[in-house]
Amino acid sequence: MVRVTIDERTLEVEAGSTVLQAAERLGIDIPTFCYLKRLPALASCRMCLVEIEGQRRLQPSCATAVTDGMVVRTNTQLIDETRSSMLDMLLANHPLDCPICDKGGECELQDMVMAYGPRTSRFRDAKRVFHSEDIRLSPVIIMNVNRCIQCQRCVRMCEEVVGAVALGTIEKGMDTAVTGFEGSLASCDQCGNCVEVCPVGALMSFPYRYKARPWDLVETDTVCPHCGTGCQLTVGARKGEFMRVRSKVEHGINRETLCVRGRFGLDFVGSQDRIKRPMIRRDGVLVPVSWNEAGDYLRRRLSAVASKAVGGLASPRLPNEVLYQFQKLMRTAFRTNNIDCSSRWSTPFDALGPLVASFYTRAPLEEVIGNDCVLVVGGNVTDENPVTEYLLRDCARRRQAGLLMLSARPSRLDADARAVVRVPPGGEAQGLAAVMSGLGAAGQALTGNVFADIGAKTGRPAAATDSDGPDRLAAALLEGRSVTMLVSADLLRSPLARATLQQLNNLLQVLRALGKGLAMQFLFDRANQLGAWDMGVLPTALPGPRALAGDAARPTLERAWGAEIPSEPGVDFDAMLELCDRKRMGALYVVGSDPLMSYPDRGFVQRALRAADLLIVQDAFLTDTAGLADVVLPAASYGEESGTFTNNEGRIQKVCKFREPALEARDNLAIFDFVAALHGQALQPSIQGEIFGEIARLVPAYQGLTQDGLGADGAFTKATLAPPVGEFFAHPPAPIAADRLMLVTGNCLFHNGYLSERSEILNTVADDPYVEMSAPDAAQRGLADGDQVVVRSAQGELTAKLKVNKRFPRGLVFVPENYRSLRLNSLMRRGEYPCPVEVQMAHAAFEIATLAGVGARPDNPI
Numbered sequence: 001m002v003r004v005t006i007d008e009r010t011l012e013v014e015a016g017s018t019v020l021q022a023a024e025r026l027g028i029d030i031p032t033f034c035y036l037k038r039l040p041a042l043a044s045c046r047m048c049l050v051e052i053e054g055q056r057r058l059q060p061s062c063a064t065a066v067t068d069g070m071v072v073r074t075n076t077q078l079i080d081e082t083r084s085s086m087l088d089m090l091l092a093n094h095p096l097d098c099p100i101c102d103k104g105g106e107c108e109l110q111d112m113v114m115a116y117g118p119r120t121s122r123f124r125d126a127k128r129v130f131h132s133e134d135i136r137l138s139p140v141i142i143m144n145v146n147r148c149i150q151c152q153r154c155v156r157m158c159e160e161v162v163g164a165v166a167l168g169t170i171e172k173g174m175d176t177a178v179t180g181f182e183g184s185l186a187s188c189d190q191c192g193n194c195v196e197v198c199p200v201g202a203l204m205s206f207p208y209r210y211k212a213r214p215w216d217l218v219e220t221d222t223v224c225p226h227c228g229t230g231c232q233l234t235v236g237a238r239k240g241e242f243m244r245v246r247s248k249v250e251h252g253i254n255r256e257t258l259c260v261r262g263r264f265g266l267d268f269v270g271s272q273d274r275i276k277r278p279m280i281r282r283d284g285v286l287v288p289v290s291w292n293e294a295g296d297y298l299r300r301r302l303s304a305v306a307s308k309a310v311g312g313l314a315s316p317r318l319p320n321e322v323l324y325q326f327q328k329l330m331r332t333a334f335r336t337n338n339i340d341c342s343s344r345w346s347t348p349f350d351a352l353g354p355l356v357a358s359f360y361t362r363a364p365l366e367e368v369i370g371n372d373c374v375l376v377v378g379g380n381v382t383d384e385n386p387v388t389e390y391l392l393r394d395c396a397r398r399r400q401a402g403l404l405m406l407s408a409r410p411s412r413l414d415a416d417a418r419a420v421v422r423v424p425p426g427g428e429a430q431g432l433a434a435v436m437s438g439l440g441a442a443g444q445a446l447t448g449n450v451f452a453d454i455g456a457k458t459g460r461p462a463a464a465t466d467s468d469g470p471d472r473l474a475a476a477l478l479e480g481r482s483v484t485m486l487v488s489a490d491l492l493r494s495p496l497a498r499a500t501l502q503q504l505n506n507l508l509q510v511l512r513a514l515g516k517g518l519a520m521q522f523l524f525d526r527a528n529q530l531g532a533w534d535m536g537v538l539p540t541a542l543p544g545p546r547a548l549a550g551d552a553a554r555p556t557l558e559r560a561w562g563a564e565i566p567s568e569p570g571v572d573f574d575a576m577l578e579l580c581d582r583k584r585m586g587a588l589y590v591v592g593s594d595p596l597m598s599y600p601d602r603g604f605v606q607r608a609l610r611a612a613d614l615l616i617v618q619d620a621f622l623t624d625t626a627g628l629a630d631v632v633l634p635a636a637s638y639g640e641e642s643g644t645f646t647n648n649e650g651r652i653q654k655v656c657k658f659r660e661p662a663l664e665a666r667d668n669l670a671i672f673d674f675v676a677a678l679h680g681q682a683l684q685p686s687i688q689g690e691i692f693g694e695i696a697r698l699v700p701a702y703q704g705l706t707q708d709g710l711g712a713d714g715a716f717t718k719a720t721l722a723p724p725v726g727e728f729f730a731h732p733p734a735p736i737a738a739d740r741l742m743l744v745t746g747n748c749l750f751h752n753g754y755l756s757e758r759s760e761i762l763n764t765v766a767d768d769p770y771v772e773m774s775a776p777d778a779a780q781r782g783l784a785d786g787d788q789v790v791v792r793s794a795q796g797e798l799t800a801k802l803k804v805n806k807r808f809p810r811g812l813v814f815v816p817e818n819y820r821s822l823r824l825n826s827l828m829r830r831g832e833y834p835c836p837v838e839v840q841m842a843h844a845a846f847e848i849a850t851l852a853g854v855g856a857r858p859d860n861p862i
Contacts, residue, residue, distance in 0.1 A: 002068040007075065019061035019072055020048055030074055031083065031112055033199055034151040035062040038255060038394065039160060045151055046086050047112070050074050058082060083116040092123040094200075095146050103201035105214045109149060130177055138185040139764040140192060140206050140264050145177045148202040154178060154194035160397070161257060161390050163412055164189045178202065189386070189749060190765045192263040196247060196256060207264060207761050208244040212236070217243055220658035221251075221712070223645050225317055225638045226261040226752055228489075228524030229253060229365075229385045230647025232713075233262055235639065235658045242269055242639075242659065251712045253365055253649065259386035260749065260765060261756050266639070268758040269659065273621045275634035276663040286632060291664070291674070298616070298631050299678045301587075305613045308586025311338035311576035315592035316524075316532040317755065319643025319655050321691040322668040323528070323535040324543060324699075325683060326591055329672050332563035333679045334589075337539055337548060337570030341532040342593045344492035345600055345833070347572065349538055351501040353545065354724065356533070359508050361484075361519040362650025362701070362719040368519045369395045372480030373402040375473070376523075377504065378428050379488025380411040383749045384525045388486075388648075389413060402476050406431050407488070408744060409814060410807040419473045422809050425742040425834035426494050431470060432503040433732040438474025439510050482517030489524045490746050494833045499733045509724050524648050525752050531646035534701060534717070539570030543699045560698055562684075573599075574830065580608040587614040589675075591668065592635065594623035594754050597820060600828035601795065618671055620662075621758060624820070633674075634665040638755065641667045642688055644710070646717060652705065653714035741777065742834040743791065743813045743827065751818030769800040769819040773839065774808035781840060788842035791815060793835050796826040799842050813837055 001012040004022050013022045018041070023030050033045035041063040049058035053071035058079065061072075073079070090109065098104045130145040137143050155178060158167045166188035169176050180188070195203045217236035224231040232252030236243045245263050249256040278294035279286040289297070312330045314323055323341070330339050340347070361368055369392060381389045389412065396403040396416040405414055406421045406428065414420050423431035477483055485508065491500050504520075512518055524530060536543035542565070546553035554565050571579070573595065579585040581604070588609070599605050609615055609628045617629035620637035640661040646652045661667065666674070669686060676683045685691055689707060696705045701717040709715060750766035751757055771791055783789060785804040790797055791813065800815065800822060808814075815824055828835050 002066050002070075004066045004068075004070045004072065006072045013066055015066075017066050019050060019052075019059070019064045019066055019070075022066055023061065023072075023074060028074055030061050031116060032062060033108065033112075033149060034153065036153055036157070036197060037249065039153075039156050040398075042152060042156070045149070047083060049079060049082055051076055051079060080116065084118045087113055087117040088121055088123070090149050091117070091121060092125075093128040093146075094149070095127060095144075097147075101147070101201035102204045102209055103198075107201065108199035134204075136206065137180050138188055138190055138206075140190050140260075140761065141185060141188070141195060142204050142206045142209060143178070144202055144204070147200045148178055149200055150176050150178075151199060152178075153197040153199070154203055157193050157197050157257075158188075161394065162189055162191055162193055163389070163393050164191075167194060190260040190264070191258060191386070192260070193257050196258070196263075205244060205264075207267075212238050212243050218658075220656050221248075221654075222639070222656040222658065223527070223647075223653045224258070224262040225527045225645075225655075226259075226265060226756060227385050228522070228526060228529055228648040229387045230527070230645060230649065230651060230653060230714075231258055231262050231387050232653065233258060235266065237658050240659045242267055253391075253647070253651070254387045257387055257390055261752065261759075261762065262387075264761045264765070265756050265759040267761050268755050269637050269639050271621065271758040271760075273758055274637070274662045275619060275622050275626065275632060275665065278634060278664070279629075279632040281630045286627070286629070291666075294631060294633065295674065295678060298675070301614045301630065302678060305586030308613060309338065309579055309584055310334045310336045310587045310589070311571070311573075311579070311585060312336075312340075312589040313573050313576070313591070313593050313595065314339075314341050314532070314537050316341045316526040316529040316537075317638070317753070318528065318532075318592050318668065319641070319688075320528065320531045320535055320646060320652070320695060321643045321688050322591075322641075322672075323532050323537050324695055325669055325672050325686070325691060327536050327543070328561060329676055329683060330589070331565050332561055333676045333681050333683075334587075335566055337566050337568065338576055339537055339539055339570055340573040340576070341529070341537040342526075342573070342595065342598060344489060344497075345574070347492055347538075348498040348501065349540055349545075351498045351505070353541065353547075355501055355505050355508075355520075356545075357722045358505070358724040359485075359518060359520040359721065360650070360719055361521055362717050363519070364651070364716075365391060365521070365649050368484050368521060368649070369401065369486075370399065371401065371482035371484040371517065371519060373404060373477055373482070374484045374486065375404040375406065375477065376413070376486045377406050377432070377488060377491070378500075379407060379490035379523060380409050380746060381486075381488075381523060382412040384488065384490070384747050384752065385523050385648075386749065388523060392416075402480055404473050404476055406435070406473065408809070408812060409746075410805070410809075414807070419468045419476050421468055421470055421473050425744045425812055426496055428491055429496055429500040429503045429732045432500070432507050434470035435474045435477070436503070436507050436510055438471045439477065439507075439514070477511065477516075478514070480516065482519075483511050484519040484521075487520065487522050489522055489526075489529065493745070495831050496733050503732060505724060512724075521648050521650075525747055527647075528645045530648060530650060531644070531652075534646060534699060535695070539572050543695070544701070546700075557698060560694070563681075577605060577608040580612040583611055585612045587616060588612045589616045589618070590625055590629075591618045592620070594619075594625045596624040596628065597754065597823075597825065598817070600825050600833070601830045602823055602826040603795075604830060605825070616675075618668065620665065621754065623754060633671050634663070635671055636661040636665050636667045640665070641669070644692065644707075650701070650717045650719065651714045652702070652710065652717055654707070654710055740811075740836040741773070741813045741839060742811055743793065743815060743837040744834045745815055745817040745824060748816035748818055751816065753818065754820075757818060757820060767803075769822050770803045770816070771800045771839065772803045772805050772808065772814040774810050774812065775804050775806050776810050777808075777813075777839075778802065778804045783839070783841060789839050790842050791827065791837050791839050793827040793829075793837045795829055796823075798822045798824065798827060802839075813839060
């Protein structure tokens with residue numbers, strides 16, 4: 001520690017701290033323009049100059065390290081004059097268009113001039129003008145370089161945090177101008193972080209332009225609904241109409257940054273696709289009715305199917321309170337444990353539960369990724385959890401953590417990784433087994449005991465020629481004293497998910513035996529997936545999640561709920577569809593989910609849903625699944641009801657209401673009360689705050705929490721880790737045949753599910769539906785980037801534009817799951833993933849179909 005005196009106040013700070021950081025700790029305000037906490041100091045704006053005793057010149061406080069005994073002054077006459085002069089120089093060329101500038105009222109330059117600036121200027125020359133009209137850099141970003149004060153925040157944010165390198169500068173000195181490549185943002189993520197950090201109106205949000213002034217807006221702090229990172233954001237609304245999103249530098253895991261979905265993708269709340277009134281099916285057609293009519297119809301239909309099985313599916317995008325109440329409704333009113341949440345197509349909780357119970361680290365991600373090694377398994381963080389990617393990049397570049405990647409698909413983080421192991425699609429279990437084999441050899445040399453036969457019990461996939469071998473990854477893990485594992489929920493798509501989860505458990509046990517400090521978190525692409533598990537939206541687990549068959553959990557909940565809970569374990573959603581298809585499902589209750597679009601084998605899912613005696617859909621949007629329903633109940637959307645989300649870290653945060661439900665839509669909790677009343681029951685408690693209190697009493701990880709105690713940054717749920725259980729070093733699954741192209745799917749950067757697809761703004765920036773594959777595979781088939789191609793499987797086919805990715809491994813085809821027009825799940829067969837496919841030029845496919853006498857069909861385009 002070193003001692004420093006600032007404005008006659010003394011404190012001790014860590015060595016290496018800057019004068020600016022020390023002043024902040026004392027509550028002393030030093031003005032800055034170019035400084036951002038998460039960026040290296042630039043010291044170009046000279047606004048933060050201070051006097052340091054013994055120094056002849058003023059020094060930039062953002063870039064000057066504190067030395068022991070340093071004496072600093074921040075408010076002398078010389079400093080005041082210097083700041084005023086710097087502002088005078090900025091104003092010399094700054095256009096005086098504050099009345100029409102979107103930044104008016106929240107402009108840092110305005111604030112600085114009011115606090116420190118000159119009252120008159122000596123400059124009389126004409127102002128420099130780069131262009132007379134604003135430049136539209138992208139569908140969401142518009143630029144006025146005339147207003148730029150050359151702080152370089154936008155350029156540095158884009159390159160060093162986001163990793164997109166879409167912005168740069170041209171010319172020198174006072175003629176320096178920020179721009180994109182050839183006046184556009186071709187490589188841009190469209191995240192708008194450059195707009196957020198711009199202190200003036202040089203970079204602006206086009207969707208928000210000229211819509212409102214900050215004093216017109218009612219602002220609500222809430223949490224993003226688009227992925228499990230759990231970014232905090234502030235929604236601005238005027239007269240109940242959504243206007244914009246911004247973020248705050250001092251709060252949340254994201255610390256001011258957002259991705260394109262978070263910043264521009266919340267306009268879905270005003271989608272024209274909203275369900276406005278209850279609907280029931282009459283003569284094969286859904287017709288709008290009143291809530292009373294819907295209730296009478298639903299009561300009759302439920303009575304008619306009372307002797308048959310019942311099942312329920314709820315979305316992990318719903319708040320904890322809604323999910324908790326849903327599973328309580330199903331278990332007490334419908335008397336069933338057939339409950340699931342759409343985490344992916346496969347959720348083997350017998351393998352997942354022990355992994356979560358033994359290793360899941362409920363702690364800040366920034367702290368977790370501060371370990372020596374960070375291993376990312378599966379998926380593509382860039383597309384699925386973009387803000388998590390920003391933090392990982394910062395960790396790798398600034399803190400020199402060893403970033404390690406093991407996945408089938410490349411990601412932008414590969415460039416910052418020390419080792420990248422590329423595995424075949426669905427080959428993650430084998431890849432992990434090979435890493436353990438490398439660790440086993442080292443472990444045998446170190447200990448000579450349990451590691452002796454790892455190599456004999458694990459398989460070793462051949463390393464791809466364009467990636468590192470598993471041995472290099474194992475060596476990196478051995479070098480680090482502490483290891484963090486981040487696991488993509490993408491792994492849960494595969495029928496091999498159980499084996500992969502078991503191998504993850506094995507690897508973590510090996511690392512623990514080697515004396516490594518461990519942390520593990522999932523990278524969910526759904527906002528409240530961890531919360532859904534915690535709330536017990538599972539067929540074999542109660543809230544906790546605790547085993548249904550356990551001796552303690554069920555009696556405790558039965559006493560609290562005043563109702564008996566069925567003792568028979570339920571079945572997952574795939575098995576529910578089987579029951580529907582076999583005419584054994586009386587009622588299927590779907591809340592906030594669209595399985596007809598998201599589950600494999602669209603034909604089977606459609607047939608199964610139609611075969612259910614009674615299909616109830618409770619949703620805010622008229623989804624494909626709602627189109628098949630017998631009863632449709634219009635629910636509040638995100639932003640229309642309050643609650644909490646539990647993010648990937650295990651941090652529980654408030655989700656706040658910022659508008660009223662559309663027309664006759666009701667809160668999800670109110671609809672559950674409505675449905676329970678049809679059974680002659682009442683769910684108590686039924687108010688959001690009281691339900692949170694019950695969760696805090698009955699769910700161990702949430703005990704002791706209060707809504708008032710969540711605070712601006714939320715609060716962390718508790719993890720009581722149990723000793724690891726499960727089979728150790730199970731044999732990995734057999735290799736997946738790679739003699740054909742294998743199709744995998746996932747999220748793209750601009751969409752991640754049925755909420756984002758209803759955002760008009762995101763639809764303007766998103767790529768057209770596309771098929772991604774490697775350059776060698778494309779060349780072998782005579783295909784080029786931008787060609788229209790047909791992807792064909794044994795189940796069906798689709799047509800889309802080809803995107804050639806030079807970093808893709810051979811044999812891999814990727815199609816995003818987020819385009820409803822593609823109906824991607826029509827290509828897939830249940831229990832088969834990845835999916836073998838063929839890819840060829842669209843016109844060639846048309847010629848083949850014509851020769852065979854088969855014409856193109858609207859629902860199955862050629």
